[in-house]
Amino acid sequence: MSLRHALLGLLAERTASGYDLLKLFDTSLANVWPATQSQIYTELTKLAGSGLITVAAEGPRGRKEYAITDAGMAELRHWLTGTRPQRTIRSDVLLRVFFLGVLTPEQARGYLIELEEMSAAEGEELRQLSESVDWGDDQLSVHGRIALEYGLRFNAMRREWARWAASQIG
Numbered sequence: 001m002s003l004r005h006a007l008l009g010l011l012a013e014r015t016a017s018g019y020d021l022l023k024l025f026d027t028s029l030a031n032v033w034p035a036t037q038s039q040i041y042t043e044l045t046k047l048a049g050s051g052l053i054t055v056a057a058e059g060p061r062g063r064k065e066y067a068i069t070d071a072g073m074a075e076l077r078h079w080l081t082g083t084r085p086q087r088t089i090r091s092d093v094l095l096r097v098f099f100l101g102v103l104t105p106e107q108a109r110g111y112l113i114e115l116e117e118m119s120a121a122e123g124e125e126l127r128q129l130s131e132s133v134d135w136g137d138d139q140l141s142v143h144g145r146i147a148l149e150y151g152l153r154f155n156a157m158r159r160e161w162a163r164w165a166a167s168q169i170g
Helices: 003-013 018-029 037-049 070-082 092-098 105-132 139-168
Strands: 053-058 064-068
Touching: 003 018, 003 037, 003 053, 003 064, 003 070, 003 139, 018 037, 018 064, 018 139, 037 053, 037 064, 064 070, 092 105, 105 139
Parallel strands: none
Antiparallel strands: 053 064
16 A cells, blocks of 8 residues: 555545645544655645646645546556555564564563553554544445454454463463
């Protein structure tokens, strides 16, 4: 996935300013694909330059509302259906697990217990996010809830796995 496709996906739902998109990232995509303000504005400029989005309206203080173009929608649909998701996942968490043997058993269990606690805290943050969002019937809400459920289930699984893994260390 790329920031480009995340922005196109958000703009496929409705027009938005850079600020609006930044807020959408903070409330919906931050756990999936984090992005900074400068990254978002840089990518919006690139997307507009390549004709995948257009400035639909301009407001005070240089505020621009962006809309996806037909070419942008075609690019988004191609990315969704014509390319396979990357299976390469780098996990700092699991890389550390491979090398826990260089620690004392107490330190190794401590790492896994911290991971269990981190997973519980992240799961709770997602539950709170779910309760704070004014979910609608629009496509972004429907699919956002589905993605959020993945995060909830992933954190529950990782929490359970970390507890089990800690019990395996002698």
